[in-house]
Amino acid sequence: MLYVNTGLNPRRTLQPHAEPSLPAPVWIDLLSPTDEERSAAERLTGLRVPAQADLAEIESSSRLASEGQTLYLSTPMSYRSADGLSMTAPLGFVLSPDHLMTVRFTELPIFDQYAERFVGSASRSCSVAAFLGLLEAIVDRLADVLEHVGADLDAISRRVFRPERTGRPNSARMDLQLRATLRAVGSAGEQVSKIRDSLLGVSRIAQYTNEVAGDWIPEGLRPRFKTLRQDIASLADYDIQLTNKVQFLLDATLGFINIEQNNSIKILTIVSVVGVPPTLMASIYGMNFKNIPELQWEYGYAYGLAVIVLSGILPLLWFKRRGWI
Numbered sequence: 083m084l085y086v087n088t089g090l091n092p093r094r095t096l097q098p099h100a101e102p103s104l105p106a107p108v109w110i111d112l113l114s115p116t117d118e119e120r121s122a123a124e125r126l127t128g129l130r131v132p133a134q135a136d137l138a139e140i141e142s143s144s145r146l147a148s149e150g151q152t153l154y155l156s157t158p159m160s161y162r163s164a165d166g167l168s169m170t171a172p173l174g175f176v177l178s179p180d181h182l183m184t185v186r187f188t189e190l191p192i193f194d195q196y197a198e199r200f201v202g203s204a205s206r207s208c209s210v211a212a213f214l215g216l217l218e219a220i221v222d223r224l225a226d227v228l229e230h231v232g233a234d235l236d237a238i239s240r241r242v243f244r245p246e247r248t249g250r251p252n253s254a255r256m257d258l259q260l261r262a263t264l265r266a267v268g269s270a271g272e273q274v275s276k277i278r279d280s281l282l283g284v285s286r287i288a289q290y291t292n293e294v295a296g297d298w299i300p301e302g303l304r305p306r307f308k309t310l311r312q313d314i315a316s317l318a319d320y321d322i323q324l325t326n327k328v329q330f331l332l333d334a335t336l337g338f339i340n341i342e343q344n345n346s347i348k349i350l351t352i353v354s355v356v357g358v359p360p361t362l363m364a365s366i367y368g369m370n371f372k373n374i375p376e377l378q379w380e381y382g383y384a385y386g387l388a389v390i391v392l393s394g395i396l397p398l399l400w401f402k403r404r405g406w407i
Contacts, residue, residue, distance in 0.1 A: 137172035153177045157283025160276040168273040182209040271328040285314045359393035
Protein backbone atom coordinates (compact mmCIF):
# COMPACT_ATOMS: atom_id res chain seq x y z
CA MET A 83 0.00 0.00 0.00
CA LEU A 84 1.11 3.56 -0.75
CA TYR A 85 0.37 6.41 1.63
CA VAL A 86 0.95 9.88 0.18
CA ASN A 87 0.72 13.29 1.78
CA THR A 88 -1.81 14.84 -0.58
CA GLY A 89 -5.10 13.95 -2.21
CA LEU A 90 -8.54 13.14 -0.90
CA ASN A 91 -7.72 9.44 -0.73
CA PRO A 92 -4.04 9.13 0.19
CA ARG A 93 -4.13 5.31 0.29
CA ARG A 94 -3.33 3.50 -2.94
CA THR A 95 -2.36 -0.02 -3.95
CA LEU A 96 1.16 -0.37 -5.35
CA GLN A 97 1.04 -1.21 -9.05
CA PRO A 98 4.10 -3.35 -9.92
CA HIS A 99 4.08 -2.57 -13.66
CA ALA A 100 2.91 1.02 -13.72
CA GLU A 101 4.15 4.20 -12.11
CA PRO A 102 1.25 5.71 -10.15
CA SER A 103 0.36 9.29 -11.10
CA LEU A 104 0.57 10.35 -7.46
CA PRO A 105 3.03 12.37 -5.40
CA ALA A 106 5.93 10.43 -3.94
CA PRO A 107 4.59 8.24 -1.11
CA VAL A 108 5.48 9.11 2.48
CA TRP A 109 4.88 5.51 3.60
CA ILE A 110 5.00 2.29 1.64
CA ASP A 111 3.77 -0.83 3.44
CA LEU A 112 4.94 -4.04 1.77
CA LEU A 113 3.29 -7.29 2.91
CA SER A 114 5.07 -10.38 1.55
CA PRO A 115 6.18 -8.44 -1.54
CA THR A 116 6.82 -10.15 -4.84
CA ASP A 117 9.91 -9.38 -6.90
CA GLU A 118 7.85 -7.04 -9.12
CA GLU A 119 6.50 -5.17 -6.10
CA ARG A 120 9.98 -4.86 -4.64
CA SER A 121 11.26 -3.41 -7.90
CA ALA A 122 8.34 -0.97 -8.12
CA ALA A 123 8.96 0.24 -4.56
CA GLU A 124 12.65 0.70 -5.28
CA ARG A 125 11.84 2.72 -8.43
CA LEU A 126 9.44 4.96 -6.52
CA THR A 127 11.74 5.72 -3.61
CA GLY A 128 15.25 4.93 -4.74
CA LEU A 129 15.65 2.82 -1.60
CA ARG A 130 16.72 -0.80 -1.35
CA VAL A 131 14.04 -3.20 -0.13
CA PRO A 132 15.53 -5.75 2.32
CA ALA A 133 14.80 -9.43 1.83
CA GLN A 134 13.21 -11.64 4.47
CA ALA A 135 16.56 -13.31 5.21
CA ASP A 136 18.07 -9.88 5.94
CA LEU A 137 15.28 -9.02 8.38
CA ALA A 138 15.65 -12.34 10.21
CA GLU A 139 19.29 -11.69 11.15
CA ILE A 140 19.89 -11.49 14.90
CA GLU A 141 23.14 -9.48 14.98
CA SER A 142 22.76 -5.86 16.05
CA SER A 143 24.86 -4.74 13.08
CA SER A 144 22.34 -6.40 10.75
CA ARG A 145 19.27 -5.08 12.52
CA LEU A 146 20.53 -1.50 12.81
CA ALA A 147 22.40 -0.10 9.81
CA SER A 148 22.63 3.13 7.83
CA GLU A 149 23.58 4.01 4.26
CA GLY A 150 23.99 7.75 3.96
CA GLN A 151 20.73 9.28 5.18
CA THR A 152 18.83 6.00 4.93
CA LEU A 153 18.32 3.75 7.94
CA TYR A 154 17.71 0.00 7.62
CA LEU A 155 16.10 -1.30 10.79
CA SER A 156 14.51 -4.59 11.79
CA THR A 157 13.03 -6.23 14.86
CA PRO A 158 11.11 -9.41 15.75
CA MET A 159 7.43 -8.55 16.18
CA SER A 160 5.17 -10.53 18.48
CA TYR A 161 1.74 -11.60 17.26
CA ARG A 162 -0.83 -14.32 17.92
CA SER A 163 -1.36 -16.86 15.17
CA ALA A 164 -4.73 -18.14 13.97
CA ASP A 165 -4.47 -21.19 16.26
CA GLY A 166 -3.80 -19.00 19.31
CA LEU A 167 -0.04 -19.55 19.58
CA SER A 168 2.32 -16.70 20.39
CA MET A 169 4.70 -16.17 17.48
CA THR A 170 7.28 -13.66 16.24
CA ALA A 171 7.89 -12.50 12.69
CA PRO A 172 10.59 -10.20 11.30
CA LEU A 173 9.54 -6.60 10.70
CA GLY A 174 11.71 -4.23 8.69
CA PHE A 175 11.83 -0.43 8.45
CA VAL A 176 13.59 1.61 5.77
CA LEU A 177 13.61 5.26 6.81
CA SER A 178 14.89 8.28 4.89
CA PRO A 179 14.09 11.99 5.16
CA ASP A 180 11.44 11.57 2.44
CA HIS A 181 10.13 8.02 2.75
CA LEU A 182 9.19 5.32 5.23
CA MET A 183 9.05 1.76 3.99
CA THR A 184 7.84 -1.14 6.12
CA VAL A 185 8.49 -4.73 5.04
CA ARG A 186 6.68 -7.62 6.71
CA PHE A 187 5.79 -11.19 5.86
CA THR A 188 2.77 -11.83 8.07
CA GLU A 189 -0.51 -10.09 8.83
CA LEU A 190 -0.17 -7.71 11.79
CA PRO A 191 -3.48 -6.11 12.87
CA ILE A 192 -1.71 -3.08 14.33
CA PHE A 193 -0.70 -1.98 10.81
CA ASP A 194 -4.29 -1.89 9.60
CA GLN A 195 -5.34 0.02 12.71
CA TYR A 196 -2.55 2.56 12.35
CA ALA A 197 -3.22 2.93 8.61
CA GLU A 198 -6.79 4.07 9.33
CA ARG A 199 -5.49 6.75 11.69
CA PHE A 200 -2.62 7.68 9.38
CA VAL A 201 -4.94 8.58 6.51
CA GLY A 202 -6.42 11.49 8.45
CA SER A 203 -3.49 12.46 10.64
CA ALA A 204 -0.74 15.06 10.40
CA SER A 205 1.84 12.26 10.17
CA ARG A 206 1.16 12.11 6.43
CA SER A 207 3.41 15.11 5.88
CA CYS A 208 6.65 13.60 7.26
CA SER A 209 8.29 10.18 7.01
CA VAL A 210 9.79 10.48 10.49
CA ALA A 211 6.40 11.40 11.97
CA ALA A 212 4.85 8.38 10.25
CA PHE A 213 7.66 6.18 11.53
CA LEU A 214 7.35 7.51 15.07
CA GLY A 215 3.58 7.17 15.06
CA LEU A 216 3.86 3.55 13.95
CA LEU A 217 6.35 2.76 16.73
CA GLU A 218 4.03 4.40 19.27
CA ALA A 219 1.11 2.32 17.97
CA ILE A 220 3.20 -0.86 18.25
CA VAL A 221 4.20 -0.01 21.82
CA ASP A 222 0.57 0.73 22.73
CA ARG A 223 -0.44 -2.62 21.29
CA LEU A 224 2.27 -4.45 23.23
CA ALA A 225 1.16 -2.66 26.39
CA ASP A 226 -2.42 -3.85 25.85
CA VAL A 227 -1.21 -7.42 25.36
CA LEU A 228 0.89 -7.24 28.55
CA GLU A 229 -2.13 -5.98 30.48
CA HIS A 230 -4.17 -8.89 29.13
CA VAL A 231 -1.43 -11.38 30.10
CA GLY A 232 -1.24 -9.81 33.56
CA ALA A 233 -5.01 -10.27 34.02
CA ASP A 234 -4.72 -13.90 32.87
CA LEU A 235 -1.93 -14.54 35.37
CA ASP A 236 -4.02 -12.99 38.16
CA ALA A 237 -6.87 -15.36 37.28
CA ILE A 238 -4.49 -18.33 37.24
CA SER A 239 -3.09 -17.26 40.61
CA ARG A 240 -6.58 -17.19 42.12
CA ARG A 241 -7.26 -20.68 40.81
CA VAL A 242 -3.97 -22.08 42.06
CA PHE A 243 -4.19 -20.59 45.55
CA ARG A 244 -7.95 -20.73 46.11
CA PRO A 245 -9.01 -21.93 49.59
CA GLU A 246 -9.32 -25.69 49.94
CA ARG A 247 -12.84 -27.04 49.91
CA THR A 248 -14.13 -29.56 52.43
CA GLY A 249 -13.72 -33.13 51.36
CA ARG A 250 -11.09 -34.62 49.13
CA PRO A 251 -11.42 -33.52 45.47
CA ASN A 252 -11.65 -36.06 42.71
CA SER A 253 -8.12 -37.10 41.78
CA ALA A 254 -8.81 -37.27 38.03
CA ARG A 255 -10.45 -33.82 38.06
CA MET A 256 -7.55 -32.38 40.04
CA ASP A 257 -5.10 -33.86 37.54
CA LEU A 258 -6.92 -32.24 34.62
CA GLN A 259 -7.03 -28.88 36.41
CA LEU A 260 -3.32 -28.94 37.15
CA ARG A 261 -2.51 -29.88 33.56
CA ALA A 262 -4.68 -27.03 32.27
CA THR A 263 -3.04 -24.61 34.71
CA LEU A 264 0.41 -25.71 33.64
CA ARG A 265 -0.45 -25.16 29.97
CA ALA A 266 -1.93 -21.72 30.72
CA VAL A 267 1.15 -20.64 32.67
CA GLY A 268 3.44 -21.92 29.92
CA SER A 269 1.45 -20.07 27.26
CA ALA A 270 1.61 -16.84 29.26
CA GLY A 271 5.35 -17.24 29.78
CA GLU A 272 5.88 -17.80 26.05
CA GLN A 273 3.86 -14.69 25.22
CA VAL A 274 5.73 -12.55 27.74
CA SER A 275 9.04 -13.75 26.32
CA LYS A 276 8.01 -12.86 22.76
CA ILE A 277 6.84 -9.40 23.85
CA ARG A 278 10.16 -8.82 25.62
CA ASP A 279 11.98 -9.45 22.34
CA SER A 280 9.71 -6.99 20.53
CA LEU A 281 10.13 -4.31 23.20
CA LEU A 282 13.89 -4.70 23.13
CA GLY A 283 13.94 -4.41 19.33
CA VAL A 284 11.71 -1.32 19.25
CA SER A 285 13.78 0.29 22.01
CA ARG A 286 17.00 -0.20 20.06
CA ILE A 287 15.39 1.13 16.89
CA ALA A 288 14.12 4.28 18.61
CA GLN A 289 17.46 5.00 20.28
CA TYR A 290 19.48 4.29 17.12
CA THR A 291 17.23 6.49 14.97
CA ASN A 292 17.37 9.39 17.41
CA GLU A 293 21.17 9.22 17.55
CA VAL A 294 22.08 8.52 13.91
CA ALA A 295 19.38 10.58 12.17
CA GLY A 296 19.72 13.56 14.45
CA ASP A 297 20.62 15.91 11.56
CA TRP A 298 17.32 15.51 9.71
CA ILE A 299 14.83 14.62 12.44
CA PRO A 300 12.45 17.59 12.97
CA GLU A 301 13.15 19.25 16.29
CA GLY A 302 9.52 18.99 17.34
CA LEU A 303 9.63 15.19 17.17
CA ARG A 304 12.58 14.68 19.51
CA PRO A 305 10.50 14.83 22.73
CA ARG A 306 8.32 12.03 21.34
CA PHE A 307 11.39 9.80 20.95
CA LYS A 308 12.24 10.42 24.60
CA THR A 309 8.69 9.67 25.71
CA LEU A 310 8.68 6.51 23.58
CA ARG A 311 11.85 5.21 25.25
CA GLN A 312 10.41 5.96 28.69
CA ASP A 313 7.23 4.04 27.85
CA ILE A 314 9.28 1.09 26.61
CA ALA A 315 11.39 1.15 29.79
CA SER A 316 8.27 1.05 31.98
CA LEU A 317 6.84 -1.81 29.92
CA ALA A 318 10.14 -3.68 30.17
CA ASP A 319 9.95 -3.42 33.97
CA TYR A 320 6.37 -4.69 33.90
CA ASP A 321 7.45 -7.50 31.60
CA ILE A 322 10.11 -8.54 34.12
CA GLN A 323 7.48 -8.53 36.86
CA LEU A 324 5.24 -10.77 34.77
CA THR A 325 8.18 -13.07 34.03
CA ASN A 326 8.82 -13.46 37.76
CA LYS A 327 5.13 -14.14 38.35
CA VAL A 328 5.11 -16.76 35.59
CA GLN A 329 8.08 -18.48 37.23
CA PHE A 330 6.40 -18.33 40.65
CA LEU A 331 3.14 -19.80 39.34
CA LEU A 332 5.07 -22.44 37.43
CA ASP A 333 6.92 -23.49 40.58
CA ALA A 334 3.69 -23.47 42.58
CA THR A 335 1.84 -25.57 40.02
CA LEU A 336 4.69 -28.07 39.81
CA GLY A 337 4.70 -28.17 43.62
CA PHE A 338 1.01 -29.07 43.71
CA ILE A 339 1.61 -31.72 41.06
CA ASN A 340 4.37 -33.21 43.21
CA ILE A 341 2.05 -33.19 46.22
CA GLU A 342 -0.62 -35.05 44.25
CA GLN A 343 1.95 -37.57 43.06
CA ASN A 344 3.25 -38.04 46.61
CA ASN A 345 -0.30 -38.59 47.86
CA SER A 346 -0.86 -41.25 45.22
CA ILE A 347 2.42 -42.96 46.10
CA LYS A 348 1.56 -42.73 49.81
CA ILE A 349 -1.81 -44.42 49.23
CA LEU A 350 -0.19 -47.20 47.23
CA THR A 351 2.42 -47.66 49.94
CA ILE A 352 -0.18 -47.85 52.71
CA VAL A 353 -2.26 -50.36 50.74
CA SER A 354 0.75 -52.55 50.12
CA VAL A 355 1.90 -52.41 53.75
CA VAL A 356 -1.60 -53.06 55.12
CA GLY A 357 -1.98 -56.02 52.80
CA VAL A 358 1.19 -57.77 53.99
CA PRO A 359 0.03 -59.03 57.45
CA PRO A 360 -3.30 -60.48 56.19
CA THR A 361 -1.45 -62.18 53.36
CA LEU A 362 1.01 -63.64 55.88
CA MET A 363 -1.79 -64.94 58.12
CA ALA A 364 -3.67 -66.41 55.17
CA SER A 365 -0.47 -68.08 53.97
CA ILE A 366 0.20 -69.60 57.38
CA TYR A 367 -3.30 -71.01 57.81
CA GLY A 368 -3.37 -72.09 54.20
CA MET A 369 -0.54 -74.62 54.70
CA ASN A 370 -1.55 -78.24 54.14
CA PHE A 371 -0.20 -79.97 57.22
CA LYS A 372 -2.11 -82.52 59.34
CA ASN A 373 -0.83 -81.32 62.66
CA ILE A 374 -2.04 -77.70 62.45
CA PRO A 375 -3.55 -77.20 65.95
CA GLU A 376 -6.31 -74.83 64.86
CA LEU A 377 -7.46 -77.31 62.16
CA GLN A 378 -9.46 -79.35 64.67
CA TRP A 379 -10.95 -76.39 66.53
CA GLU A 380 -14.67 -75.91 66.31
CA TYR A 381 -14.24 -72.22 65.67
CA GLY A 382 -10.89 -72.47 63.93
CA TYR A 383 -12.18 -70.98 60.68
CA ALA A 384 -13.73 -67.95 62.40
CA TYR A 385 -10.56 -67.56 64.44
CA GLY A 386 -8.41 -67.54 61.29
CA LEU A 387 -10.65 -64.95 59.62
CA ALA A 388 -10.58 -62.75 62.71
CA VAL A 389 -6.78 -62.86 62.84
CA ILE A 390 -6.56 -61.93 59.14
CA VAL A 391 -8.96 -58.96 59.55
CA LEU A 392 -7.27 -57.81 62.74
CA SER A 393 -3.83 -57.94 61.11
CA GLY A 394 -5.11 -55.54 58.44
CA ILE A 395 -6.84 -53.16 60.85
CA LEU A 396 -3.94 -52.74 63.29
CA PRO A 397 -1.54 -51.19 60.71
CA LEU A 398 -4.30 -48.76 59.65
CA LEU A 399 -4.82 -47.66 63.24
CA TRP A 400 -1.08 -47.20 63.66
CA PHE A 401 -0.83 -45.09 60.48
CA LYS A 402 -3.80 -43.02 61.68
CA ARG A 403 -2.17 -42.40 65.04
CA ARG A 404 1.04 -41.31 63.35
CA GLY A 405 -0.93 -38.86 61.19
CA TRP A 406 0.07 -40.46 57.90
CA ILE A 407 -3.52 -40.89 56.76
